[in-house]
Amino acid sequence: MKKFKALLVGCLVAAFSAGSAMAAEGTAPNCGKVGLGYQGVLAGDVLQGFSARYWAADDIAVEGNFFYGNATVGRESIDEDLFDGSLYLFTxxxxxxxxxxxxxxxYVGLEGGIGAVDVEDAEMDVDVYVLNPLIGAEHYFSEFPELGFNWEVGYKMHMISAGPEDFDDDDLEIDLSGISVALGAHYYF
Known part of the structure; x- marks a missing residue:
């Protein structure tokens, strides 16, 4: 399955890169416009999200993302879920x-974020912090330059703190780090 995902990402990047004729260096489209769309982490962690991107200048941009996912922890030996919850992450x-x-x-960039897991039927706090240095590219087709497709590769670090509500001393600290691959598409207005 991992090989299939890597092959799919490689084919998508090649398709986006070869989609329009090579153009001379110059000003990229969508400078000063806001783009709304999708950003998804496909390799590493699987998260899908809503994204807003703004190129303030040809070479400077900011982006905000809202990701949602479901988190379930269980034990196979007793076929029981220990907890089930929803992950909300803002970056x-x-x-x-x-x-x-x-x-x-x-482009090169730095992403930071904060989130929480809303655990069903449990009095538990789960906080998530994210830091992600990254590289990426955004591609435009000459036929419709208002649509931008992007890919990114980064080293995503998650710091997770879990424990009973109102007790910071008994928190369980989990650090998850690894390479992630993300794809996105934004329509610029």
Whole structure:
């Protein structure tokens, strides 16, 4: 399954890169416009989210994301869920594009976020913090430049704190880190 996902991501990146004729370097489209759309983490953790991206200049952008997912912890030996809950994660991203072409941008960035898991039928606090240095690119087709497709690769670090409500001393600390791959699409207004 992992090989299939990696092959799918590679094919999508190649398709987006080859979709329009090579253009001379210049100003990329959508500078000064807000793009709304989708951002999803496909390799690493699986999260789907709503995204808003704004290119303030040809080479500087900010992005905000809202991700939602379901978190379940269980034990197979007794076929029982220990808890079931919903993950809510808000992230913000700043990006700098050292390479700007008329049909694409290559950028580096830093993403940070905060979230929580709402555990059903339990008095438990679960807080999530995210830090993600990344590289990525956004591609535009000459036929419809208001639509941008992006891919990103980063080293995502999750710091998770879980414990009973109102007791910070008994929290369980979990650190999850690893490489993640994300894809997105934004329509610019």
């Amino acid at each position: 913000g991203k700043v990006m700098y594009a050292p390479v700007v072409n008329s049909n694409s941008r290559f």
